[in-house]
Amino acid sequence: MGETNIFKVLADSQRREILTMLKNGRLNAGEIADKLQITPAALSYHLKLLKGADLIEEYKEKNYIYYEINTTVFDELIMWVNQFGGKK
Amino acid sequence: MGETNIFKVLADSQRREILTMLKNGRLNAGEIADKLQITPAALSYHLKLLKGADLIEEYKEKNYIYYEINTTVFDELIMWVNQFGGKK
Numbered sequence: 001m002g003e004t005n006i007f008k009v010l011a012d013s014q015r016r017e018i019l020t021m022l023k024n025g026r027l028n029a030g031e032i033a034d035k036l037q038i039t040p041a042a043l044s045y046h047l048k049l050l051k052g053a054d055l056i057e058e059y060k061e062k063n064y065i066y067y068e069i070n071t072t073v074f075d076e077l078i079m080w081v082n083q084f085g086g087k088k
Numbered sequence: 089m090g091e092t093n094i095f096k097v098l099a100d101s102q103r104r105e106i107l108t109m110l111k112n113g114r115l116n117a118g119e120i121a122d123k124l125q126i127t128p129a130a131l132s133y134h135l136k137l138l139k140g141a142d143l144i145e146e147y148k149e150k151n152y153i154y155y156e157i158n159t160t161v162f163d164e165l166i167m168w169v170n171q172f173g174g175k176k
Contacts, residue, residue, distance in 0.1 A: 071174025086159025
């Protein structure tokens with residue numbers, strides 16, 4: 001696994017919280033900011049890092065930018081982590 | 089998941105390499121150092137962080153200290169990561 005920075009990106013609890021929010025479907029930045037109660041600048045920094053690690057993807061629809069989980073990258077991470085587990 | 093620092097500890101490629109080595113069974117510090125080609129001081133720093141995050145456990149047997157994967161903590165991490173995957 002070459003994506004070292006995935007772990008750095010996941011090391012922040014607010015970024016993990018954003019991922020948990022997106023688990024149930026796409027959200028736009030405004031919706032995430034409301035739920036997380038952080039400033040737009042802080043949110044935009046977190047989203048940039050999550051996108052940079054390919055953990056989330058963004059796409060535009062009408063006037064909104066939506067964010068959603070990139071399950072492909074999580075599937076790779078799951079495979080990597082699975083090799084160390086005890087439950088098979 | 090409260091163990092924020094698990095991800096920080098996993099963010100280093102040498103520490104991930106140590107985990108990969110231990111996947112096939114316990115090793116002592118000398119064996120790990122030989123395979124990883126790092127100084128004892130650097131190894132001891134990595135082992136301290138891995139132990140601190142409960143990713144590995146150490147135990148003494150005769151004159152050697154052995155290290156092994158703590159599968160329980162990985163099982164928790166697997167559960168957390170699994171919620172974001174696409175393959176069910």
